[in-house]
C-alpha cells in the first residue's frame with residue numbers, strides 16, 4: 550500500500566504534479582541502473598520499497614556498502630569477500646585526497662574520522678556508532694575498523710617507535726579473540742553472536758599514531774551461563790576448554806575426555822570459534838601469562854555452581 554511520503558500523496562496531485570505511484574513506476578522502471586545509486590539520498594521518491602530495491606540491486610551486484618548521507622549502510626555479504634578488505638584497499642582510502650568520493654566503504658568512514666581528529670585548532674574526539682540487528686555484521690565492522698586503524702595509524706619513522714606501534718596494534722587486534730571467547734556465543738541468528746556491548750576507545754598521539762586502546766564492556770548476558778535457549782550454546786570459552794585442553798590440563802581441571810555437561814548444550818556443533826589455542830595465544834600477547842591463564846580457566850570451572858552437575862550425574866569436582 551502506498552502511503553504519503555515526503556509530501557507525495559498516493560493519489561493524483563491536485564496541482565497537476567505526478568502521483569507517488571507514477572514517481573515509483575518511473576524510478577523502478579530504471580531498475581537496471583538501480584545498483585549505481587551509491588547514496589540513498591539520491592533515491593526519489595523515498596519509500597521503503599525504493600530504498601530496499603536499491604539496496605537489493607546493489608547487493609546483487611556485490612556492492613555491500615551504500616551511503617545514506619553521512620551514515621553508511623553495510624549489508625552482510627554472508628560470504629568471504631577478501632578483496633574488499635585488503636591492505637591495498639586500506640592504503641587507497643588512506644591516500645585518497647577525498648576518500649568520500651571513492652565508493653562507499655567502511656574504510657571511507659574510518660579515514661574521514663581519522664582526518665577529523667586533527668582539526669586546525671586542537672584534536673577533536675571522534676565517535677563511530679556501529680548498530681544493527683543480531684547478525685548484521687557489527688562485530689565484523691568493528692574488527693575491520695580496528696584493522697584499518699592498525700594499518701593507517703602506524704607509520705612511525707624510528708625503528709624503536711615502529712616496534713612499539715606494532716606491539717600496540719597486535720594487542721588491539723588480539724583483544725578481539727579474547728573478548729569473543731568470553732563474551733560471544735552461538736545463537737539461532739549468529740554462530741558468533743556478541744552477548745555484550747562494548748565501547749572501544751583507540752588513542753592517538755599528536756602525530757596521529759596509535760598509542761593505546763581501552764575497551765569497556767557492558768550488559769554481558771550472564772544468564773546464558775546457566776540457561777540457553779534450545780539450539781543455542783553457552784559462551785565459546787567453555788567449549789574451547791572442553792575441546793582444546795591438553796591431557797594434563799584435563800586432569801588439573803577435572804575434565805574427563807568425552808564428559809558432557811548439561812550446561813554446555815550442542816557441543817557436537819563444530820565452530821571455527823571453538824579454537825582454544827587462538828584464545829590462549831591472544832591472551833599471551835595481551836600479557837596474560839600461562840599460570841594466570843590457568844587460574845582463569847580454573848576459576849571458570851569452579852565459578853559454575855555445582856547444582857548444574859554433569860550429564861552423567863557426577864558432581865563437577
Ligand SMILES: Nc1ncnc2c1ncn2[C@@H]1O[C@H](COP(=O)(O)OP(=O)(O)OP(=O)(O)O)[C@@H](O)[C@H]1O
Pocket residue numbers: 624625626627628629630681682683684685686687688689690739741742743744
Ligand atoms: N562484511 C562482511 N564480510 C563477510 N562476512 C561478514 C561480513 N559481515 C558479517 N559477516 C558474517 O556474518 C557473521 C555475523 O556478523 P557479526 O558477528 O559481525 O554480527 P553482529 O551484528 O555483531 O551480531 P551480534 O549482534 O549477534 O553479535 C560473521 O560471523 C561473518 O561470518
